[in-house]
Amino acid sequence: MPHPPAQDHPREVAGHGLHPPADPRRWAALAVICLAQFMLVLDVTVVNVALPDMAADLRLDRTALTWVVTAYTLTFGGLMLLGGRLADLLGARRTLLAGLLLFTAASLLTGLAQNAGTLIGGRIAQGVGAALLSPAALAIVTTTFHGPERTRALGVWAAIGGTGSAAGVLLGGALTQGPGWQWIFHLNVPVGIAVLAAVPALVPARAPRPARLDVPGALLVTAATGILIHGLVRAGDDGWSDSLTLLALAGSLALYAAFALTERATRSPLMDLRMFTRRPVLAGSFLMLIATALLIGFFFLGSVHLQQVRGYSPLGTGLVFLPAAVAVALGAHLASRLVGRAGSRACAAGGLALAAAGTVPLALQTAGSSVYGVFLPGLVTASFGVGAVFVTATTTALAMIDHREAGLASGVVNTFHEVGASVGAAVVSTVAATGIAAGALDGFTDAYALLAVAATAGALVSLALVPRGKPRLTGGPHVH
Structure with missing residues (x-):
């Protein structure tokens, strides 16, 4: 599809009203913004292969290793909706630059870490930066492009x-x-500096919009998920009947309840809980939660399993996982074509x-x-199915509801993306605790x-939960 020519006056697009003149810098701006987003997505999976080396260098136990993965996705997901509101209040470009600056500085700190506290603290700060950057970047994309260009x-x-x-x-x-595991974080620094320099030149500043900040809601949902993960990880060491484990799980439920009450009482809730009365949004959130939990579970388990039990090198482990990562993308591509023909329910249940x-x-x-005859074929097959579920989750939530609610639905579904990553890593770490500690296969299996x-339970639930019918495939907003 060729690029429409830039125009020097507002243009009328059928069904969309007047748009401002097309900015000639818009495609260069998109490339820079996508590079920033690429760093955020990369940092969800890039640490998994490095976990055994981190553990050896910094003397990290299983609990600390789990938090290295979950601290980032927890703060990213828990604060993402707040970051979107800040982008409205302060302006998307300003919020993007603040998030990028924090993410870049946190990456430097994480790479220089000499102990578990600094490493996990750096990952938390990275997640906060990502929560500011990602929704602001998406807002810039959706306001910079119009009509068919926006879909592209x-x-x-x-x-x-x-x-x-x-x-x-x-x-x-x-x-x-x-060069060492530190460079999975240090690499973000020159890239982040380059993007920081390019954004002011390529992305125009736009007037902020009035917005109310629901800070209590953001803190409550993040704290609730953090305490839940603490309880899940603790269960691997002290058992499910341990009093502190049970206290953490109960405390998490209490905080989630407080979050729900806060959202109902505030005039501008962070998450409109009424969205969960929309069956497509509820189904899409469920699918995103379980798909992300499965994928991060595979990556977390497989990277430690291959290196600790099978004796693979970090690079060898990365090469084993590469076909699985490609399979996720292929599954998503196939589902994007099939979901409009077979419907969301069939794609969700089939993928799971x-x-x-x-x-x-x-x-x-x-x-x-x-490894190549049993482990890899199974992993590639499972990853292909998960990729199909990702696309089905997004299209179900965004294309089967009113377009005016697409932005709210997108925020809800993407929050469940990061929460699923955090919970998935915590649960598999707990179940595989004995195997991780002893380098034995039993815990991993x-x-x-x-x-x-x-995955089986998810397939059965999706048959009842996912609406019948075929989604209207559009270029609706989504984070990743």
Whole structure:
């Protein structure tokens, strides 16, 4: 599709009203913004391959390793909606630059970490920066492009997710085996500085819009999820009947309840809970939660399993995971074509059933099983299915509701994306605790079995929860 020519006057687009003149810098701005978003997506998966080396260098136990993964996704997801409101209040460009500056500085701090506290603190700060940057970047994309160009721009934006996941596992392995795991964070610094320099020249400042900040809501939902993860991780060491484990889980439920009450009482809630009365949004949120939990579970377990039990190098582990990351993108591409023909329910149930089938060989593998004959085919099959579920989750939530609610639905679904990553890593870490501690296969196969059961249950739930019918495929907003 050719680029429409730039015009020097407002233009009328059928059904959309007047648009400002097309900015000649818009495609260069998109490239720079996508580069920033690529760093954020990369940092979800890039650390997984480096976990064993981090543990050896900094003497990290299983709990600390789990928080290295979850601290980033927890703050990213918990504060993302607040970041979107700040972009309205302060202006998208200003919020993007603030988030990028924080993310870049936090990356430097994380790479220089000499202990678990500094490492996890840096990951938390990275997540806060990402929560400011990502929604502001998406707001710039949706206001810079109009009509057919917006669909093309959002297509490029969506492709960043799959590309970032694939690059993360390979780049993480190469950097860890080469200059060291610190460089998976240090690499963000020159890229971040370059983007910081380019954004003011390419992205015009726009007037901020009035917005109310629901800070209590953001803090409550983030704290609730953090305490939930603490309880889940603690259960791996002290058991599910441990009093502090039970206290953490109960405290998490209480904070979630307080969050719900706060959102109902405030005039400008962070998350409009009435969106969950929309069946497509509820279904899309569920699918995003379970798909992300499965994918991060595979990456977390597989990277530690291959290096601790199978003796693979970081680069070798990254190469094993590369076909799986590509399979996620291929599954998403196929689902984007099938969902309009077969419908959301069939794609969701089929994708999760495929994920369950692929996970079964992982749960049944033995010490003598071939990595390339058993582990890799199962992982690729499961990843392909999960990729299909990602697209189905987004299209169900955004294309089967009123267009005026697409922005709210997008925020809800993307919050569940990051929460799913945090919870998925915590749960599989707990189930595989004995295997991680002893470098034994048994704990890992138990965790893979749990993922197979979760995918099977998800397929059954989706048959009842996901609406019948075919979504209206549009270029609706989404984060990644």
